[in-house]
Amino acid sequence: QKEVEQDPGPLSVPEGAIVSLNCTYSNSAFQYFMWYRQYSRKGPELLMYTYSSGNKEDGRFTAQVDKSSKYISLFIRDSQPSDSATYLCAILFVDSSYKLIFGSGTRLLVRP
Amino acid sequence: DAGVTQSPTHLIKTRGQQVTLRCSPKSGHDTVSWYQQALGQGPQFIFQYYEEEERQRGNFPDRFSGHQFPNYSSELNVNALLLGDSALYLCASSPTTGPDYEQYFGPGTRLTVT
Numbered sequence: 394q395k396e397v398e399q400d401p402g403p404l405s406v407p408e409g410a411i412v413s414l415n416c417t418y419s420n421s422a423f424q425y426f427m428w429y430r431q432y433s434r435k436g437p438e439l440l441m442y443t444y445s446s447g448n449k450e451d452g453r454f455t456a457q458v459d460k461s462s463k464y465i466s467l468f469i470r471d472s473q474p475s476d477s478a479t480y481l482c483a484i485l486f487v488d489s490s491y492k493l494i495f496g497s498g499t500r501l502l503v504r505p
Numbered sequence: 506d507a508g509v510t511q512s513p514t515h516l517i518k519t520r521g522q523q524v525t526l527r528c529s530p531k532s533g534h535d536t537v538s539w540y541q542q543a544l545g546q547g548p549q550f551i552f553q554y555y556e557e558e559e560r561q562r563g564n565f566p567d568r569f570s571g572h573q574f575p576n577y578s579s580e581l582n583v584n585a586l587l588l589g590d591s592a593l594y595l596c597a598s599s600p601t602t603g604p605d606y607e608q609y610f611g612p613g614t615r616l617t618v619t
Binding site for chain 2: 397399401429434435436437438439481483492493494495496497498
């Protein structure tokens, strides 16, 4: 079992739709939860981070963490064609070692 | 302020050869991490350098080695290339005083091994 599981998609939605992207993880010791956006031929770009259960909003983006279910989500409201990219969840485990684990990424296409 | 830069952009090598990839961190950052991203996969952590030493290492063989220079730039070396080493190699930099999640990625070097 992978430590971080993410549905690869692709996910195709019309412009203006609400998008839900999800990941599950297996290690309850994970500490920080991040979402990255990666455009084609570019490096990942940090969108949001959180470290506690609950919701965190930033503009059209909401990150949600449920530690009891080991489930994290990213919601995009009023999606735009410019949101078309691959979205990667990542979980950082910080202890005696440093371990940043990425999901495999979900490809999102927002149709005009 | 230039972000993280990587060179070269693309590289084609033959099995068994050796390759060196280069990274310059974002201004003010002194920690450099390297990742391998296979097609359709998320990045996998290779190792991290701080103060010219390897601080952490992921599950990669010794064929993968690195170096960090006094100006914080870094190199990734891969020896005895295998077909399976074909991937996008990403460099990420972060400040020591900042949170560990605050990593800035470069555009990557696309390595093709034939």
